Amino acid sequence: MNAESEPARLRLLSAASTRMAGVLDMERVARHLVAVALGGFADTVGVYVAEQLIVGDEPPRPPGGRAVEARRIAVGATGADLEPLFPAGEMVVFAAGSAYAACIADGAPQRFGEPDRHLVLEPRVPPPRPARERLADLADFLLVPLRTGEAVLGLVGFARGSAAGPFTDADAALASELAALTARCLDGARRYQREHAAARTLQAGLLPLPPGAVPGVRVAHRSVPAGRANLVGGDWCDVVPLPAGRLALVIGDAMGHGSAAAAAMVQLRAAARTLAMLGKDPAQILTWLDRIAPDIGPVQFATCACAVLDPAAGTAEICRAGHPPPILLHPDGGCDVLDLPPGLPLGLDGADYENTRVAVPDGSTLVLYTDGLIETRTRDLEAGIAALRSALAGRADPLEDACADVVAKLVVPPNHDDVTVMLVRTGT
Template sequence: MRQDHFDQVTGGAARDAGGWLGTLSVAVVATSADGKVVRWDDTAQELLGYPSREVLGRHIADLLHPGADRSLGRSLWDLAVTGSGVTGAVTAWHRDGHPLELEIWAAPVPTRRRGGSTVLVFAAEAHAARSIRGSSAVWDGLFARSPVGIAVLDTRLRFLRVNPALQAMNGLPEAAHIGHRLVELLPGVNAADMESAMRRVLSTGEPVLDFRRIGRTPADPAHDRVWSCSYVRLEDPDGRPIGLAASLIDITAQQRAQLETEAVRRRLALVNEASVKIGTTLDLERTAQELANTAVPDLADVVTVDVLETLAAGDALGPGLIGGAETRRLGRAPLTGSPVADILAPLGRTMRFPATAPYTQALAASRPFVVPELDAVSIAPAARHSTAPARVLAAGVHSFMMVPLHARGVVLGLATFYRIRALGPFTDDDVALACELAARAAVCVDNARLYHREHDTALVLQRSMLPQHISAPPGVEVAHRYLPASDAAEVGGDWYDVITLPDGKAALVMGDVMGHGTRAAAIMGRLSASVRALARLDLQPQEVLAQLEAALDDLTEPMLATFLYLVVDPATGHCRVTRAGHPPPAAVRPDGTVRLLTVPPGLPLGVGGEIFTTTDLVLEPGSLLVLYTDGLVEARGSDIDDRLAELTQVLAQPVSSLDALCDGLLTRLVPAAADDDIALLVVRLTGTATD
């Protein structure tokens, strides 16, 4: 038999014997019709140890066990020659003498000689053959029935084989895959990125795990899906790449659940952030801006916050929205750098909308107004009243919603959210989140409204109870100041007074009701009226304080107050001073010497059980007495002794008038907004009073 004919015959027979033989070391032997070996390849030599020179011409049955009884081998051979072939397991002797179990496949093959034939024998080690057959069965079963999409590709990334699961994922039969690349079959997915990852695997040999395929396939052309892909390089026995194995799992449901979980986490984080960042002060403008800043960029790309004009102006909320809406823009984010934000009204602008405008209707209904997908049709109702809707649409806004600021049954304003980025339209979850943020801001806005209303009421009450005009007795010059606390703090209960007594003396009064708000101001008014009545009874200073203590005891809720009562005789300079927990008064001699009067401090009124004492002293004509509340000398982070020393330093400087002295004290000691109310009273003893 010629070599080329032998190779042609053996190659065809190998294919007939099963495709999995390519992965098994198989010896190929040929015999003549009488069983003599005529062909013995290198694999046969490796398998049984005999070189071809020792085997050629011998009967093949001589190689079978047992060595002496060759009847089994000859009977198998006769069957192989006369029949269609045999397959089975036999025991052969290795050249070194040990038995070796083989699986053989033997079949007659016609030759070109007329009537001639030969027998072609394939032999393999039995254990290895059974392992290969088992692996092949497992692979075939896995490939056919696995729910995981599986594909085999060649080194040019063309499909060689795909399993039914992958066919179902792609919506294409196996015949449509074979010989084609992914970019040709599925242009609706990120095929180019996937092929780039596959080439890296072929080049480096490093597998790729969990690469995401995203997009649409003919199996579901209307929806985006997500698959987790893994790629492993296939190699020949010498380690050369021969292809690629790919596995795909559809993780769309898990991805959606993960995205939903992440969205919930982001919403909770944003709500938590809002609880910290919105409402840090009782200031309307700052609260509105905090809402806008919090919502950008996690919820929207641009946010505006408007409150009712009456609220922004500090007035009552008004009759309602029957005739239209008038609002003032107090918040906008971002403030600059956004084309859409630049189109919208700036901060501080007052806007008016008719009753038929969507803006007004959203306020009146006190419900969110949402346009998930903004277009020319959806903006038509608003475009009749303003050019802004068409301009924001042209600037790229594709989704829009308005959410009322609603608190305690009252609509206070409106927050508007614009989306420009490709995040999709506002969803129900987005609307719910926007309502949560708006509700928090609305409560803070309403708190600010109520606070400012009470603050203004307390301030009016306190100013009305302070002496509107002080008529000093002869021999006394008076200057006074009252500085309310800044808007960030509540009005306190500070007051001062100068009362002319029947005998030409003067009672100098300085008090501070502890606490803030309307109640403190009311108690201050009550005490100040009581002091005026008691002073005219010519009671001793300690007796006046005892009566004020009793007045505080009559209150249903405990209240404390510090108090300073000083009676001065302008003709003699004689002074009687009593203190109830109040800062000490200061005295300035005509030569500029300053001292704090040494007077027992006492306990504040309302503590109870205190026996007040009175200190007597005499001041020279031309001396100054300076009375003040603690707001003048107390400051965060400063020691009270240092502040009192600073007070004496300011008093020691020459001034042109008592008014200039008052202004200088406030300027030097309170350079910024006051944290507490300040009452200041400066009295000069002129020495001109008649005895």
């Protein structure tokens, strides 16, 4: 590629931007850069990021003359497969004094005409002939830092064989533009992956007790956040053990998605758990949550269903606040939508909630869910409940399999609303 040509330069940058836009995985971003650069700009490309980024830390400070630990996240070459020799995901050490360490430490491009003697990168296996010839033919090297602001995330190494000719000043400028674009995408992916890990940790900490934690009762649940980018939403479910073998079951849906809904969900869940442990019945729990909801931040409305299950008596007291009605799956495979007063959503203040006692014979399954499971842009509430009943009817599967199957049948990603479902079966 002739980087002196403005159309060629713009085509390369446009191709890189198009391929990397919206990618939220660091390795995929790097692989896209490699693919674009191998299309005429370079004969080999390697992308390395500081090891600190991989373990979830902030971008490192310049090492100042020390060796640099980095992770190779993508590599490629024209006419040869370098992946078996220099696999992605491998940690490498750029020796102090090497051009590679200097590129990261100084944040400045480095040029040289033969392999850096300080570089401790040896093939892990003897290279096959195409790879050996490709590596032996490399005659010009260009290292460009992956810089975002004052931070250097790593570097991109470009190299050309003898037939391609050396990099020009225009090539070096284009490589810097490519690296800057890649650095922005890598930083976005890094932040997303860090937040993703934090959200998953939060979500795991808010899940109900694992199956088998409550004697005589089995529990299975699934949560699917809305869309592709949301990490955690406003749905929650909980199981709270109570005296005399009873347990409280709570499921709720705070309005909206993302961090605001998640923050409201955390507060409502904690309040519901505390109220249940204080011995409040379902209607009392919802009454108190209704009073609390307006004061928990920008998300002021939520729906909720609450039940206190007594397996020994074979009954449950249930109440709902604008939430979809629970379903009772009988031991013989039949299922009924429980006829309960709908109640008003939490946060409207002054709502009047009413308990309903229902029979829950041994071997029955109480199904609690949020509206994201049954309602879509093309399926209304009634059709969704009918689809859920059809998915549940006649199921004799293990509870975990039945729960997974319900989600698989009713949820088509990317779903536009958070989805939570909880199945609670009495008996052993």
